[in-house]
Each structure stands twice: as C-alpha cells, then as structure tokens.
Amino acid sequence: MESIKRRIQHTVLVFVGVLVLFSCNQNNQSGSSGALGGDAASAVYVPPGEYDEFYGFFSGGFSGQVSVYGLPSGRLLKVIPVFSQDAEKGWGYNEETKPMLNTSFGFIPWDDAHHPELSQTNGETDGRWLFINGNNTPRVARIDLTTFETAEIIEIPNSGGNHSSPFTTENTEYVVAGTRFSVPYPQRDVAIASFEENFKGMLTFIKVNDEGHMEIAFQVLLPAFDYDLAHSGKGKSHGWTFFTTYNTEQSHTLKEVTASQNDKDFIAAVNWKKAEEYIAQGKAKTVPGRHMVNRYDETTHMATSTEVATVPVLTPEDCPGLVYFLPTPKSPHGVDVDPTGEYIIGSGKLSADLTAHSFTNMMSAIENEEFETVISGVPVLKYDKVVGGVVKKPGLGPLHTEFDNEGNAYTTFFISSEVVKWKVGTWEVLDRVPTYYSVGHLMIPGGDSKKPQGKYLVALNKITKDRYLPTGPEMNHSAQLYDISGDKMKLLLDFPTVGEPHYAQGISADRIVPNSKKFYPIEENEHPYRALGESQTKVERSGNDVHIYMTSIRSHFSPDNIEGVRVGDDVYVHLTNLEQDFDVPHGLAIQGANMSELLVMPGQTETLLWKPQREGVYSFYCTDFCSALHQEMQGYIRVSPRGANTPLKWSLGEEEEL
Amino acid sequence: MFRRIKFILAGALLSLLFILPLWRISLIAPQYPSGVHMWIYINKIGGSEPGTLQNINILNHYIGMKYIEPDSIPELQYFPTIVGFFIAFALIAAFLNKKWVYFTWTALLLIGCVLAMYDFYLWEYDYGHNLDPKAIMKFEGESFQPPLFGNKKLLNFIAKSYPHWGGYALMLALLLGGWGTYSSFKRNKA
Numbered sequence: 001m002e003s004i005k006r007r008i009q010h011t012v013l014v015f016v017g018v019l020v021l022f023s024c025n026q027n028n029q030s031g032s033s034g035a036l037g038g039d040a041a042s043a044v045y046v047p048p049g050e051y052d053e054f055y056g057f058f059s060g061g062f063s064g065q066v067s068v069y070g071l072p073s074g075r076l077l078k079v080i081p082v083f084s085q086d087a088e089k090g091w092g093y094n095e096e097t098k099p100m101l102n103t104s105f106g107f108i109p110w111d112d113a114h115h116p117e118l119s120q121t122n123g124e125t126d127g128r129w130l131f132i133n134g135n136n137t138p139r140v141a142r143i144d145l146t147t148f149e150t151a152e153i154i155e156i157p158n159s160g161g162n163h164s165s166p167f168t169t170e171n172t173e174y175v176v177a178g179t180r181f182s183v184p185y186p187q188r189d190v191a192i193a194s195f196e197e198n199f200k201g202m203l204t205f206i207k208v209n210d211e212g213h214m215e216i217a218f219q220v221l222l223p224a225f226d227y228d229l230a231h232s233g234k235g236k237s238h239g240w241t242f243f244t245t246y247n248t249e250q251s252h253t254l255k256e257v258t259a260s261q262n263d264k265d266f267i268a269a270v271n272w273k274k275a276e277e278y279i280a281q282g283k284a285k286t287v288p289g290r291h292m293v294n295r296y297d298e299t300t301h302m303a304t305s306t307e308v309a310t311v312p313v314l315t316p317e318d319c320p321g322l323v324y325f326l327p328t329p330k331s332p333h334g335v336d337v338d339p340t341g342e343y344i345i346g347s348g349k350l351s352a353d354l355t356a357h358s359f360t361n362m363m364s365a366i367e368n369e370e371f372e373t374v375i376s377g378v379p380v381l382k383y384d385k386v387v388g389g390v391v392k393k394p395g396l397g398p399l400h401t402e403f404d405n406e407g408n409a410y411t412t413f414f415i416s417s418e419v420v421k422w423k424v425g426t427w428e429v430l431d432r433v434p435t436y437y438s439v440g441h442l443m444i445p446g447g448d449s450k451k452p453q454g455k456y457l458v459a460l461n462k463i464t465k466d467r468y469l470p471t472g473p474e475m476n477h478s479a480q481l482y483d484i485s486g487d488k489m490k491l492l493l494d495f496p497t498v499g500e501p502h503y504a505q506g507i508s509a510d511r512i513v514p515n516s517k518k519f520y521p522i523e524e525n526e527h528p529y530r531a532l533g534e535s536q537t538k539v540e541r542s543g544n545d546v547h548i549y550m551t552s553i554r555s556h557f558s559p560d561n562i563e564g565v566r567v568g569d570d571v572y573v574h575l576t577n578l579e580q581d582f583d584v585p586h587g588l589a590i591q592g593a594n595m596s597e598l599l600v601m602p603g604q605t606e607t608l609l610w611k612p613q614r615e616g617v618y619s620f621y622c623t624d625f626c627s628a629l630h631q632e633m634q635g636y637i638r639v640s641p642r643g644a645n646t647p648l649k650w651s652l653g654e655e656e657e658l
Numbered sequence: 659m660f661r662r663i664k665f666i667l668a669g670a671l672l673s674l675l676f677i678l679p680l681w682r683i684s685l686i687a688p689q690y691p692s693g694v695h696m697w698i699y700i701n702k703i704g705g706s707e708p709g710t711l712q713n714i715n716i717l718n719h720y721i722g723m724k725y726i727e728p729d730s731i732p733e734l735q736y737f738p739t740i741v742g743f744f745i746a747f748a749l750i751a752a753f754l755n756k757k758w759v760y761f762t763w764t765a766l767l768l769i770g771c772v773l774a775m776y777d778f779y780l781w782e783y784d785y786g787h788n789l790d791p792k793a794i795m796k797f798e799g800e801s802f803q804p805p806l807f808g809n810k811k812l813l814n815f816i817a818k819s820y821p822h823w824g825g826y827a828l829m830l831a832l833l834l835g836g837w838g839t840y841s842s843f844k845r846n847k848a
Contacts, residue, residue: 333848521708554716579716580709602709627795 040492044482046073052175052498053511055460056446056506057130060084060414063499064111066132066143071445072481072508074456074495079269081306082141083111083134087596091150094598095572096605099305100294103137103155103565112136114163114502115229115587119172119208123234123450127511129176129212130500131166138162142212144298146517151296154214158202161245164230166206170238170450171334174217174272179206180244182224186288195252199224201311203243206273213295218284218312220323222587223269223376226259229334229400235341236448237359239273242344245333247370259331260350264383265334265647266325267346268363277318284312301604316379324366325358327383334400334441338409338424339450343388347411347496348396354398356427358388365564387390388553389427394420399440403446404484410447412439419459419482423488431490437463444484445506457482457489460501467562468496477501516581520603527605529574534558539650546571548650551577552586554627556652557620559636564648566637567612567641573598573620576605587623590637612639662752664838665760668831669748675700677742678824681778683804685714686816697822700737703728721786721802721813722793733777734846740770748835757842771832779806 036651046052052070055077060067064084068077085092092101092109101107109222111134119129129151138156143149156162156177164178166519184190185200203222207217208323225245233240250264251258258425273381278284289311296303316323328346334356338343364370365385372380397415404410409424417438421431446452459482476496483490522532531537537558540547546569551558558576565571576588579602589597592611595620600606612618621634640646679697685691695706696714701712703726728734734769751759761838786803802812805819821829 517707579712581707581713 023333026080040490044072044074044481046070046075046491048395051509054453054456054506054508056443056504056513057118057131057444058460058497058501058504059116059478060115060498061114061500062615064114064134065458065499066113066114066116067495067498067501068148070494071458074479074481074493076498078148078151079498082143082145083139083153084346085109085112087461088599090318090596090598090606090608093471093596095609096294097252099303100150100153100296100414102292102305103139104210104290104292104307105137108137110136111139112501113141114542115165115167116503116505116527117168117175118505118507119167119212120168121171122450123170123238123451125446125511127507127515129172130505131168133162133177135162135180138165138177138179140166140175140206140214142208142214144212145512146515147298148219148516149296149627150296150391151212152214153218153292153294154206155291155293156204156216157287157291158187158219158287158313159204160554163201164243167230167241167448169232169272170234171206173233173258174205174241174327175208175214176232176241177206177387178227178230178242179203180226180228181537183334185221192252194209195249199252201225201227201245203227203268204311205241208633214293216289216308216311218279218314219289220270220275221313221315222323222378225266227268228256228332231337233337233341233359234339234611237337237341237344239271239272240359242326242335242337243268244328244332244335244346245325246333250502262330263367264327265331265348266380267328267332268319268378269324269326271322271342274322275314276321278311278322279313283318284314286310287313289313297375299521299524300528301323301520301606302380306390315377318380320377321366323376323378324362324384325364325380327372328355328357328382328431330352333398336349336396336401336403336409336448339403339405339452344423345401345409345507347397347400348571349397349399350416352393353392353410354391354401354422355387356389356391356424357386363389376560389425389431391427392421394429395421395432401441402442402444402457403452404444404447405452406454406483407579410442410444410457410484410489412442414438414440414462419457419489421484431488433459433482433491435459436467436494437465438477439463441501441503443504443506445508446505453506455483456492456506457484457487457505458506460497460504462500464496467494499590519580519584520601522576522578522580522603525603525605527574527577529572531574531576532607533578534652537650537652539564541648542567545620547575548646550574551576551578552589552622552633554584555622555629555633557588557622557633557635558652559650560652562635562650563638564646565612565637565639566646567615567639568613571610571612571637573608573610574605575600575608576601578601584626585624586626586633588620589623590620591618599624612637613640615639661760661838661842662755664750665763666830666833667754668834668838669745669752670746671831671834672741672748674827675824676738678827679704679822680828681825682818682820682822684818685717685812686818687814693827699734699824700741701734702752703731703734716820718802720794721797722790722795724790726785731781733781744770750830757839760835760839760842764832764839767835768831771828775806 054071056069064078082090114131118125125368138159143153144151159179161180163180166175182201184197184198189633201222203220226247228244230243247259294305294316329348329351332348334347348356365381369384370382395413395416401411443458461478464478467478481493498519577600681698684695
C-alpha cells in the first residue's frame with residue numbers, strides 16, 4: 001500500500017514539475033518581447049491634433065500610385081494618383097488629366113511605380129518635388145509637393161522596363177532612367193535569339209529646369225545588360241552617376257539561372273559632366289525616339305501632351321572617358337553612395353559579401369589606365385584597383401544600403417530577412433535586426449542624400465504572412481519602423497502599406513508644410529471654360545457638342561436645371577469651384593455617365609464628358625460632403641430625343657433665368 | 659512746441675487708418691481652427707485671408723443674414739473723407755497753436771467716434787434682425803446681432819468684436835488730442 005502511494009506521489013510530482021517547467025517557458029516567450037514594449041508605444045504615438053515629424057513618400061509598386069505616410073505614427077495621409085487612373089479624384093478620367101496618361105502607345109491607365117526620389121539642392125532634400133519611375137511603359141513622373149499632385153510625366157524611348165530610375169543628382173540637374181530589359185536598337189522585328197547582336201541597353205539623363213520641367217538631355221548606348229538601379233555621386237563624386245548591371249551573361253531566357261553564372265557583373269560609372277562637353281562638341285547623334293511629354297498647368301488647370309520625335313544619343317566608342325565598368329560581385333542590385341561621396345556600395349544579391357568601391361581609387365585607376373578589358377568601347381577597370389573595402393559575410397542576399405549622419409550604413413538582406421548596420425571605412429558589422437519578412441528596400445529620411453536625418457529607418461518588406469489580421473489570400477505589404485538614433489536599432493512600429501512599396505523617401509515636415517497650397521486663387525484661373533462667378537454661367541451648343549459652364553459653392557450648383565440636351569450629344573460639364581477656403585472641394589456625378597465623378601478644388605475648373613444615351617431627366621449631385629446642406633446640392637438635366645428641337649435653357653431658382 | 663507735435667502726431671496716427679483696419683470681428687468654432695477674422699477698414703472690408711468676406715457670407719446665408727456687400731455700405735464711401743478732414747484739421751490746429759482750436763478738434767473727434775459706434779450698433783442690429791423669411795435654418799425668436807464690443811455666442815460660433823490696429827491708432831490720436839488740449843488750458847497760454 002505504502003509503495004503505491006509513493007509511486008502516485010512521485011508521478012504527481014513529476015507531472016506538476018513538467019507543468020511548471022512548461023509554463024515557465026511560456027512566460028519566457030512573452031517576456032522576451034519586453035525589450036520592445038513600453039518605450040516603443042510612446043515613441044510612435046502622435047497625440048490627436050498634433051503632427052508627425054516626417055513625411056514618408058512610399059511608392060505603390062503595382063498600384064501605380066504614391067502613398068504618403070506620417071512618421072513616426074505610420075498614419076496614411078494620402079494616396080497620390082500618378083500612373084494609374086483614380087476614380088476617387090477623377091485622375092485620368094476628367095478631360096484635364098487624361099492627357100497625363102498618354103504615351104506613344106496611346107492612353108495607358110496603369111503602370112508599375114517603383115522608386116520615389118525627392119528633389120535635392122546642395123545635396124539635401126528640399127521639398128519641391130517627388131520624382132517616380134514607371135517601370136512597364138518607361139516613364140518618369142514629377143509630383144508637385146505644394147499641391148501633392150502629379151504635374152508632369154515624360155516617356156522614355158529606346159527602353160524596355162525603366163527600373164534604374166529616377167535617381168537625382170545633387171542639385172536636381174538630372175534625374176536618370178535606365179533600361180532594365182535591353183531591347184533591339186532600333187526597335188524592330190528580329191528573332192529574340194539575336195539578342196547579342198541586335199539588343200542594346202540605354203541609359204537616359206533627363207534634365208530638370210528650375211520650374212521642374214523635364215526634357216531628355218541625352219541617352220547613352222551601352223551593351224545589352226540589365227541596368228538595375230542607380231545613384232548619383234555627391235561631393236567629390238558629383239558629376240558621376242552609377243548604375244548596377246546584372247545579366248552581363250547577356251541571356252534572354254531562363255534568366256533566373258543563366259543570368260546568375262558570372263562571378264562579377266558591373267557598376268557602370270557615367271561621367272555626365274563629360275557628356276555635357278561631348279554634346280557641346282556635337283558628338284551626340286540625333287536618333288528616332290518618339291516619346292510624349294505631358295504637363296499639367298496650374299493656372300489653366302489642364303494637361304497637354306506633346307510629342308517629341310528624337311533624342312540625342314552618345315556612344316562610348318565616340319566618347320572616351322564617358323563610361324567605365326567597375327566589376328562587382330555578383331548580380332548587384334542596389335548601388336548606393338555614402339554621404340561623403342567617396343564610397344560606392346554595390347550590393348551583390350547573389351554574393352556573400354558587400355563591396356564598397358572607392359571613388360578615389362576609381363579616379364586613379366582611370367588615370368593610370370588600369371583596365372582589365374574593353375567592352376563595346378567601355379573600359380572595364382581592374383577590380384582590386386577600385387575596391388575600397390568589403391564587409392565580410394554580413395548576411396544573405398544584400399539588396400540596398402542607406403546611411404545615417406554618423407558614418408553608419410544600413411543594408412537590407414532579403415534572404416536572411418534582416419537589416420544590418422555597419423561602419424563605413426572600417427567595414428565592421430555593428431548591429432542587426434530581423435524584419436518581418438524579407439525586406440527589399442529601406443528608407444532613412446535623407447538617407448541617400450549628403451545630409452541624412454538619421455532618426456528613423458523604415459524597412460519595406462516583400463512577404464507579410466502573419467503580421468496582421470488576415471485579409472484573404474492577398475495581404476498588403478508590411479513595413480517596420482525602427483529607431484536608429486542610438487547604438488542599437490529598435491523596432492517601434494509595424495504597419496501595412498498601399499500596393500508594393502519598392503522604395504520610399506522621407507523628409508522632415510518643416511520642408512513641406514510652409515509651402516503646402518490651401519486653395520487656388522480664383523483670379524488666377526485661366527481655364528478656357530471657366531466661370532468665375534455665377535453671372536458667367538451659361539450653356540452653349542456647337543453642333544453635337546454642348547458646353548455647360550457651371551459653378552459650385554455651398555450649397556448649390558449654378559445652373560442646376562438644364563434643358564435642351566439631346567441623345568447623341570457630347571456634353572462637356574465644366575465645373576468651376578468658386579470656394580476660396582481651405583479643404584472645401586465639391587464633387588460632381590451625373591447618373592449613367594460612363595466615367596467617374598469630378599472632384600474639384602477651390603478655385604479650380606474641371607470637365608466631365610457625358611454622352612447621354614437615353615431620353616429623360618437625369619440627376620446630378622455633389623459627391624464630396626461640403627456643408628450642412630450637402631444633401632440638397634443637386635440638379636437635373638433634361639435629355640430630349642436625337643434631333644429634337646427642345647430649346648437650350650438653364651436656370652437656378654424659380655423666378656430668375658440667368 | 660511739444661503741444662504742436664502732439665497734434666501733428668495725432669494727424670499722422672489718423673492717416674494710418676487708410677492702411678490699417680479699424681475694427682475686427684472674429685468667428686471661432688472647432689472646424690475653423692485658425693478662426694475666421696473679418697477686418698473693417700474705413701474704406702473696405704477684408705480679412706486675415708483673401709477669401710474671408712466670401713466665407714463669412716457663405717456661413718451667414720444659411721441663417722438668412724444679408725450678404726455683406728462693401729459697395730453698398732455708404733459709410734465705407736464717406737469715412738475716408740471725414741478722416742481726411744480730421745488729419746488736415748489736426749495739422750492746421752498745430753500750426754495755429756490756439757487752445758480753443760485744440761479743444762474743438764478733440765471734441766469733434768470724440769463726438770465722431772461716439773456717432774460711429776452708434777452707427778455700427780445700428781448696422782449690426784439690422785444685420786442680425788433683418789433675416790430672410792426664406793432662411794434655410796430658422797431659429798424661433800433668436801436674433802444674430804454681432805456684439806458691439808466683446809464676446810457673444812452665436813449658434814456654434816463665438817463672435818469676438820474688438821478694435822484692431824487702426825482703432826488703437828485712433829484712440830491714441832484722441833488721447834494725444836486730449837492731453838494737448840488739457841495742457842494748453844492749464845498753462846493758460848492763448
């Protein structure tokens with residue numbers, strides 16, 4: 001009896017002991033998050049009514065747009081339509097913005113927007129403009145940061161896939177574009193397998209003038225590699241722009257394998273100051289390169305699309321000293337220049353190490369002609385003559401590097417899903433943090449300029465999996481915000497993003513807030529169909545075109561009763577918003593119109609094109625809640641049969657006809 | 659000597675009325691974080707923003723208040739002339755340096771200010787009581803007369819009515835006139 005009792009006691013003891021051990025482990029698991037607790041919440045909390053410290057501009061990737069976040073709160077401030085139609089704002093739907101999406105292939109309602117880049121002055125972000133590339137039908141867009149609207153889009157000819165774009169020079173002299181996919185040059189019907197003879201890679205330098213207007217200054221014709229990313233030199237290396245290449249194997253199929261064979265690919269160093277000299281000497285050849293330049297005018301509130309037929313092209317064989325190749329292991333992705341301008345970091349995504357080329361070494365190698373070989377007129381510099389330092393085995397799959405203002409570099413590692421901090425010059429690894437999951441780009445405000453504002457770091461990830469509440473098979477891409485002000489990086493916030501942010505740019509709010517436009521002064525409106533007061537409203541017919549000059553003010557449209565429109569007409573409703581106050585837009589939608597609403601800002605005029613299909617009386621109304629009497633802000637348009645004689649009539653209110 | 663200077667200065671201060679607003683009426687509500695500030699000059703009505711007058715008219719039309727049309731306010735047409743008269747008068751008084759001239763200038767200016775305030779009160783009364791019978795929002799028995807001086811709650815707004823820079827210049831001119839007159843009588847200098 002005694003021994004059985006003891007056995008039972010022992011068993012119970014063991015059982016309890018296992019339970020205690022087990023629960024201890026559980027406690028440890030929840031306890032390990034202690035380091036991320038308390039502090040982080042107050043670091044990212046922006047109290048109601050207060051502003052974030054930084055603007056973050058995130059590319060939308062396959063959404064085609066740019067999203068704007070406040071940092072550190074991670075609050076979504078706005079989604080700016082760029083390359084994709086946006087029904088919410090009428091972007092690409094109203095008559096004024098349709099020309100913005102025009103290309104040499106006609107109207108395209110979408111593109112893949114990868115890399116935002118802020119304009120710079122003296123190597124610092126200045127808050128004037130945000131440039132972004134369109135990857136699919138090669139284009140570069142410029143967003144005006146006083147209105148947060150896309151002001152200009154330029155198409156890039158002779159390219160296939162615009163990825164290494166739109167990186168800027170120190171004073172926004174140029175914004176670059178580079179073909180990721182080499183294409184036949186000139187573009188024509190050839191066998192795909194004739195890749196090595198017929199295909200070429202083109203790099204493009206877009207000149208930006210003081211008003212922000214873009215123009216292709218020149219293109220550089222290079223071998224058919226893939227030109228992946230770029231960054232321009234700064235300080236001592238100002239005057240040069242660096243592009244990574246992969247697929248120096250020149251393969252055109254199963255590139256996953258065939259483009260990963262070479263031990264080293266190149267970083268192409270382009271001396272654009274020298275290019276300017278060659279152009280002045282007349283060395284550029286004018287070649288066909290049909291492309292559209294689309295500009296939005298803030299006073300006429302209209303976009304015009306202009307066709308340009310040719311581009312100047314420089315060939316390395318004719319221009320010695322224009323381009324050099326720097327061997328870089330292995331299929332390098334990001335090329336990043338440190339704030340001093342001395343080190344050019346090539347993140348070889350298939351390499352175990354990070355290579356930092358030295359600009360000083362590069363210049364001596366050029367002077368001493370330390371060439372390994374020459375490819376299509378481009379000297380290949382000897383690797384050990386240009387390398388400055390190597391960060392040994394920092395992680396797996398290095399992609400991109402940004403910098404803080406204390407000589408530290410931060411590189412993303414896609415495969416090992418982490419960000420690694422290391423010291424420029426000594427090449428030692430200082431810290432590493434995991435990202436959730438598989439980080440692509442990272443962003444530090446000003447992190448690719450001469451003067452980074454090194455307080456925060458945002459990791460932009462490719463895989464979300466379990467980070468947030470599930471939303472079916474498709475999860476929005478995740479981003480994490482880190483505090484990098486101390487020695488060690490600290491995770492502060494985790495938030496989902498719009499589309500796929502490939503890259504982002506951050507800037508302190510004080511560089512944008514003072515210039516943010518509150519409304520358009522109505523006396524500056526020069527839209528051809530404007531009505532600057534209710535006395536200027538009218539309806540005019542010319543053939544089958546009917547032009548309605550309409551105004552909106554809280555809370556009515558003028559006119560709001562219109563008759564005399566017929567089936568088969570093209571009815572242009574030109575709405576001028578007479579408000580002159582901050583944040584008072586009016587919308588306009590017409591029943592059955594085959595397009596989106598209009599969303600008109602104070603002082604602006606926009607046009608909705610409506611083609612009535614059926615007789616009857618149709619309603620229209622204001623779609624953006626504007627005032628206490630918003631529900632009453634509506635009207636009617638009478639549509640008579642095709643060929644009817646109903647007289648044109650328009651009015652507001654019972655007694656008076658305007 | 660100094661007496662003359664006081665009156666020349668008073669004249670100079672009055673001339674500021676041509677560029678600085680006399681009075682300010684501000685409307686404060688949460689959805690207008692910076693407030694809506696109407697500035698009344700002797701010859702026009704403006705505000706802290708170019709669109710202020712339009713925005714005030716839009717706000718007020720919901721409760722049936724008339725549109726403020728500066729062109730149809732007669733005071734804005736003749737006030738500049740009156741101010742011009744007082745400036746000239748002040749310079750003449752300084753030249754003549756006679757205590758009764760000083761007294762007349764100051765007394766007339768004071769009477770003018772009182773009359774102007776009464777006129778302002780009448781205008782505000784009319785503006786706040788003469789509401790459109792077809793007003794969008796009707797509030798039984800309520801009137802919306804803006805305050806003459808001080809704060810007053812008008813529906814969801816707090817209305818604040820106070821002098822602005824020009825008004826202060828005017829008060830300073832009055833004070834200078836009064837001081838100059840007083841000291842001229844005390845000294846018994848003719």
